[in-house]
Amino acid sequence: MDSIRKVPTTILTGFFGVGKTTAIKSMLTRKPPHEIWAVLINEFGEVSVDQAAVEKESISDNVIIQEIPGGCMCCMTNVPMEVGILEILRRVKPDRLLIEPTGIGHPAGILDELRGPQLSTSLNVKAVICLVDPRHALDSRIQSVNVFNDQIHLADILVASKADIANADELKFFYEWAEQLFPPKLRIIEARHGDLELLLLDLDIENAKAPLFPHAHGHVHRERAAKQEVIVIEQGNPHRALNQGLGYRGCGWIFSAEEVFDSEMVVDLLGPPGLLGLPKGAIIERLKGVFRVEKGWVLVNRVNGEFTLSEIAYRNDSRLEVIVSEDLKPDWDELERRLIKCSIS
Numbered sequence: 001m002d003s004i005r006k007v008p009t010t011i012l013t014g015f016f017g018v019g020k021t022t023a024i025k026s027m028l029t030r031k032p033p034h035e036i037w038a039v040l041i042n043e044f045g046e047v048s049v050d051q052a053a054v055e056k057e058s059i060s061d062n063v064i065i066q067e068i069p070g071g072c073m074c075c076m077t078n079v080p081m082e083v084g085i086l087e088i089l090r091r092v093k094p095d096r097l098l099i100e101p102t103g104i105g106h107p108a109g110i111l112d113e114l115r116g117p118q119l120s121t122s123l124n125v126k127a128v129i130c131l132v133d134p135r136h137a138l139d140s141r142i143q144s145v146n147v148f149n150d151q152i153h154l155a156d157i158l159v160a161s162k163a164d165i166a167n168a169d170e171l172k173f174f175y176e177w178a179e180q181l182f183p184p185k186l187r188i189i190e191a192r193h194g195d196l197e198l199l200l201l202d203l204d205i206e207n208a209k210a211p212l213f214p215h216a217h218g219h220v221h222r223e224r225a226a227k228q229e230v231i232v233i234e235q236g237n238p239h240r241a242l243n244q245g246l247g248y249r250g251c252g253w254i255f256s257a258e259e260v261f262d263s264e265m266v267v268d269l270l271g272p273p274g275l276l277g278l279p280k281g282a283i284i285e286r287l288k289g290v291f292r293v294e295k296g297w298v299l300v301n302r303v304n305g306e307f308t309l310s311e312i313a314y315r316n317d318s319r320l321e322v323i324v325s326e327d328l329k330p331d332w333d334e335l336e337r338r339l340i341k342c343s344i345s
Helices: 020-029 079-092 107-114 146-153 168-178 198-202 263-270 332-341
Strands: 007-013 037-042 063-068 096-100 123-125 129-132 157-160 187-190 220-224 239-245 248-254 284-293 296-303 306-311 319-325
Touching: 007 020, 007 107, 007 198, 020 037, 020 096, 037 079, 063 079, 079 107, 107 123, 107 146, 129 146, 157 168, 168 187, 239 332, 248 332, 263 284, 263 296, 263 306, 263 332
Parallel strands: 007 096, 007 123, 007 129, 037 063, 037 096, 129 157, 157 187
Antiparallel strands: 220 239, 239 248, 248 319, 284 296, 284 319, 296 306
8 A cells, every 4th residue: 555645535424315416426427538537335235336437438448346234334343344445455556535325324433544543645535515404404394303413513514415306495494594503614515416515625734623422323134035045036036135224124125137127016115105005194105116128228316205216327237225114114025026017028
């Protein structure tokens, strides 16, 4: 590591569905072409979808993307994160490193590790950027989550993401709330369509902050469905992985690359209001997937009752991750059966 010194490193935090991946993808399309950028993505579930959403076909060259699946990277003795970063630094010698933790990731442990003896000589940790959806930031259900409050507290730059679909009142209330935060933020800004100025990545931290809730993050327990002890991905026989912890439970599937899905059936199954046979009014915290359909590939995204379907450059295998509150007990077997029925090949 002697040849690597002080790679500018930025953490982009934020709760489920605030647009972290979209913001990173936007920045990658605008990076200096001669620079090598590395992106480390951490997801709650074992099945990575965010990495698929940032496929290099739609961004510039000299981008390395690496993922750490299976929970909050700061709750896993930090070994996966440290190993992932050291591998990136040794292998590609990036000019810049971006880190996207899971939506329920506590940033304190990540920051401690980045500033620790193993990484501090190689990284220059810049201002922490936290994205917030201004339409939901003041929701009492979100405000009551300690990890959310520490994401806000430890941020140096607070971003009203999705400002293009927030109304004037929502943005007004966001600014009134954000400007009362203490200590005050280095920047309070808006982002439309995920566009953040690249200059933000070079802002330095003014004062390191201690977390308000240092014990807010717990541990994640992972298991594979019994029938998937040996991973075999065949048509009609997807790989399934389960996750539970941090107040949430999730299930992810990876389908055969040859599998083709009926797009209308996928939307009917995964879009509001139905899904999983959950109790009426039950909230799906996060649903994200990529599917090979009749005329290409699509990204499905559902959060806070909003559902979007868009084309994607990704070309590999179909996959889905669903996250719900830990007190709900979805019938994952039934959802898998219904997903398989959406296949037309």
